[in-house]
Amino acid sequence: MKIFSIFLSVLVSASLFAQSPTATITGGKIVGEIKEEIQIYKGIPFAAPPVGDLRWKAPQAVIPWKGTKSCLSFGPSPMQDPPVPFFCWTEEYLIPKEPISEDCLYLNIWSGAKTKKEKRPVFVYIYGGGFRSGGAGCAIYDGEAMAKKGVVFVTINYRVGVFGFLAHPELTKEAEYNSSGNYALLDMLAALKWVQKNIAQFGGDASNVTIAGQSAGAFAVNNLVASPLSKGLFHKAIAESGGSILDSPLRPKLTLQNAEEQGAKFAENLNCKSLAELRKLSSEEIHKGKGGLSSPIVDGYFLPESIGEIFKKGKQNDVPSIVGWNEEDRVSGKPLSAENFKETSRKRFGELTDEFLAVYPAETDEQAYKSQMGVGRDEYFGVQDYVWAKMQTSTGKSKAYIYNFNRKLPSYTPETDFGAFHTGEVPYAYNNLKTVNRPWEKVDFEIADKMSEYWVNFAKTGNPNGANLPKWEVYDPKNENVLIIDKEIVSKPLPTKAQMMFWEKYLK
Structure with a gap:
């Protein structure tokens, strides 16, 4: 009886595996799951792990695997602080508590296609988090509902914080393209190139790709629309609450030289005299380091000039776009009284103060706060x-x-x-x-x-x-x-x- 039970268990497992969706992609074969007629694959590697000597390098080719790789759970979120709910962002808006790792270059796919020949439109979502946090495993990014509406929905990971943006003279020197920083944006390019090569396996149309993102993800979309390196990788863009068209205190535009100086100071703060020493440090030691960069720069490679200049000259990737913002989107400090609000305004805007106060009145404390x-x-x-x-x-x-x-x-x-x-x-x-x-x-x-x-x-x-x-x-x-x-x-x-x-x- 016991032998029969074991046999039956093995038979059921084999049957379930046979019913699970599979795909052959760059690197090898993968297996996912089906939920309410939607194929779901999680934790698909789209590049080699950016660890060791690959830390602070453009993403490298996927390392092939043998056999069939199980893609039933999200890959690790990028290296960052542990998720802790704060302000308006409850647990649903944050990454899972674990795993968190430098080995983070994975993507996820939801598709309702019945055959590989369907050519459904592809929707690639890029998360926010101020370029310091975030990951594709957040509950609110689940792709099942969108897949049911007819798109192949893809979420991607990218490196954040100093892991995704550190610039340094040695990094610039070793790179074939003579620049450094913006690794997070290069991760996104690698993911989009992966989509071009592989999305047909999931019933997706590589000639109809929409990129979308919110907050830092929207800033990223703006960067991708501006970059000559992303030409042909997508065909439409959606930006929810973010962009870098104009100079802003939130995302100051830095040159490569400025960023390299910050990177050199970052290494100095960690008592590292060389790039080799920096790469020997643990993920935790790097993450705790002071300084360094955590936002895109005009690097001369991904961005040959500022996004504003690229758009002024009509050199952007000319794609249909949706952009927008929320009524309570805001970045602001402690509430100011009407008097302090006016005084701060005069110091900042000078001769434009009257114009400013005409559209942002402050006759009462309540009005000033609004x-x-x-x-x-x-x-x-x-x-x-x-x-x-x-x-x-x-x-x-x-x-x-x-x-x-x-x-x-x-x-x-x-x-x-x-x-x-x-x-x-x-x-x-x-x-x-x-x-x-x-x-x-x-x-x-x-x-x-x-x-x-x-x-x-x-x-x-x-x-x-x-x-x-x-x-x-x-x-x-x-x-x-x-x-x-x-x-x-x-x-x-x-x-x-x-x-x-x-x-x-x-x-x-």
Whole structure:
């Protein structure tokens, strides 16, 4: 009887394995799983582990494996601090507690294709986290719902913090392309090249790829759209709350020389006299190091010049684009009184102070606080996306669409009431409200279904509009119409046009 039970167990296991989806890709054969008719593969390596001598190098070719590789769980998140909920970001918005490792170059795929010949549109999502944190394993990035709507959904990892961006004179010297830094962006390129070579195995169309990202992921999308190295790797772009068109205190534009100086200081702080010594240190020692860079730079390779200049000259990858921001997107410090807000404004804006206070009034402390929040949203996020759409319309041929996400997320307590906060739109855009613990109302599920439908339509055709959806007008500088996403979804003139015009003038 015991022998029969063992035999039956083996038979069932073999049967389940036979029913599991498989694919042959760069490196070898993989096996995934099927959930509600969606094929799911997690933890697919798209490059060699960037460890040891490969730390701070452009991603290298995948190391082949023997047999069939099980791809049933996410690969490690990139090296960073352990995830701890803070401010408005609860556990669902953060990476899993483990594993976290330098060995992080993995991607994940969800596909509902029945055959490899379907050629479904491909949607590649790039996470946020300030380029210091984040990973593809967050619950809100689950791709099942989007796959059910007809796209092949892909999430990718990239190196963050000093592991993804350190520049150093020795690194520049050893690189064939005579530059350093921006390894995180090169990781994204490697993932997109992998998609071009392999996505047909999952029923995807390599000639119809949309890249999308939020926060740092949106900054990354802007960099990819600007870079000559990414030509032909994608065909549409979506940026949620982020861009680097204009100079900004949030993402100052550094030259390679500036970045190398920071890298040399980073090595000095760790008592390392050479690159070889830096590479011998453990991941933890590097992560605890002081200084170093954790954001993109104009390196002369990935970015030959600033993104703004590239767009001005019409040298960007000319692709249809969706850009937008949230009503409570913000980066701001302690609340200022009306008096302090005005004084700070005078010191910063000088002769433009009156223009500034006309659009960000501060007659009362309450009004000053509201204006302060508006500044944190508009300067760091809103105007970047606004000018991005404006410049794309001016120097490119492809259309741009702007949205404002204004739905204040329902909350259980006043302590969790952050309105339409930074990242709040992500579960809506990918129809993933089920992954977040909130007291959702019926209207929230309706918004999520429609917003994700816009995203899918755009991935399919470059036009987000479709049947049973409120019309989303193409961005036109003559009327400045944007799609307001709230309990009611409607296309109307940009509510913060005056604020956008101020920042465009000031930051140019």
